[in-house]
Amino acid sequence: MTLPPRSAPAPSGQPEVEGTAPPPKLLDRMRIHLRTRHYSIRTEEAYVDWARRFILFHRKRHPQDMGAAEVEAFLSYLAVERHVAASTQNQAKAALLYLYKQVLGMDLPWLDEVIQAKRPKRLPVVLTPAEVRSLLMHTEGTPGLVIQLMYGTGLRLMEALRLRVKDVEFARREITVREGKGNKDRVTVLPENLIAPLQAQLQKARALHEKDLAAGLGRVLLPHALAVKYPNADQAWAWQWVFPSPVRSTDPRPDVRTGELLERRHHVYPESVQRGVREAARRAEIAKPVSPHVLRHSFATHLLQAGYDIRTVQELLGHADVSTTMIYTHVLNKGGRGILSPLDAL
Structure with missing residues (x-):
């Protein structure tokens, strides 16, 4: 749907200037x-x-x-x-x-x-370790690796999909999240059990990248104006996606250097991971509403249950205020805030 331009018409008897583009809608x-x-x-x-x-x-x-x-x-x-x-x-x-x-x-x-809708305060859905284990057993392929990474690191879905090769540090076992929620960078843990699968994933990603380079393509989208400052950085291996899409597509945003619409290889679509989580939860017969973000909730809760300091968990999650992290304490120790019901004492 397009709207007519709001610019004022030329005065009566005065022709419009030829060769000037009309104002954008x-x-x-x-x-x-x-x-x-x-x-x-x-x-x-x-x-x-x-x-x-x-x-x-x-x-x-x-x-x-x-x-x-x-x-x-x-x-x-x-x-x-x-x-x-x-x-x-x-x-x-x-x-x-x-x-x-x-x-x-x-x-x-x-x-x-104008009235602001009041968001209800809901407790997050958290899976038990047994439910997480069952869920992960029913995942496969690249979406399955993304799902494991989200639970093992506490990453949000888009943070996991937007990981670049340079942000994964195997020697120090850490992952750097660039421009996360609130445009903030942070560092989180790289699970030891994911080192080998991630290295195998990078080998597949590199093969795709070399195939694109051979076809005269292989230019990944760079943040802001880095493509102008470093003209060939978008073809460098370090800037490529860890989870590239199996197919190429035309970028809807024009290239900052040429203004053309380039054919690129984007990262994996979030819908494929969301679908993978739903299917795994169905096959695992988990009677809870399970989404990718539930894995982040479970990561935080299980760390607190293991005795880690809440400030450490706050930094791993990237929360600006510790009060946001405090919501995960609702399932610590026993259920119902750790209270022994009088019925159980009879």
């Missing part, structure tokens, strides 16, 4: 604005999609012609009729906030007053 402006500020492709897609839904919901009216009532109506529709989660509603609000304040440059005080 609103959603294109938003996309360019997000890319200029180095937002991730996933955030870009989400924010542009929420702006598109907001405009379509109000029958293609331009956001400049709308205000607090229309934003409230849209967010209420999401909560009341679509029954979306509070986090989804808040993401929609954040996208509209960005559209008005950053793209349109409209400093609207009412936007900060």
Whole structure:
């Protein structure tokens, strides 16, 4: 869906200047604005999609012609009729906030007053060590290795998939997470049991990379403007993905040097790992809702159960506040906060 440009027409009797490109459409402006500020492709897609839904919901009216009532109506529709989660509603609000304040440059005080959905406080789903063992026994292939890595290191799904060769240090048994949540770097442990499987994975990844180089390709996406500063770094082995996709695809973002759309080999799609977790949980007959993030919860809880300091676990997870890590203490010792039920004392 595209919107008509909001630029004013040329004065009556005055022809438009030939050879000048028309101003970009609103959603294109938003996309360019997000890319200029180095937002991730996933955030870009989400924010542009929420702006598109907001405009379509109000029958293609331009956001400049709308205000607090229309934003409230849209967010209420999401909560009341679509029954979306509070986090989804808040993401929609954040996208509209960005559209008005950053793209349109409209400093609207009412936007900060738009109601913020209150996120419920939920305890995380945590697997027992026996359930984790059963889950891992039913995984296979590259998704299975990613699943083992997530449980063994506490990485988020996208952090695991975005690992590059240079970030895996076998000698020191550590993994460096670059630009994790909150744009922070951190170091976590590399399990000894994964050294051999990861080395085998890197051999397969290198074979794919050499095949791409022979075809005149092999340029991986680099963060920010590193491709301009170091023209050949995107072909270097150190910058390649640890888990490359088996197929090549056209990058939706143009190359920073040439402006062309390049054919690249991206990392493994997150959907394949999510599907692998669901299938493994089904075959293992685990009666809990299991997602890739559950492995991160289980990693933190099992470390605390093993007696590790909560500050250490906080650093491994990359939490800014230890209060976030404290939520994993709910399953320590016995269930029910370690209390012996009076029924068991009879």
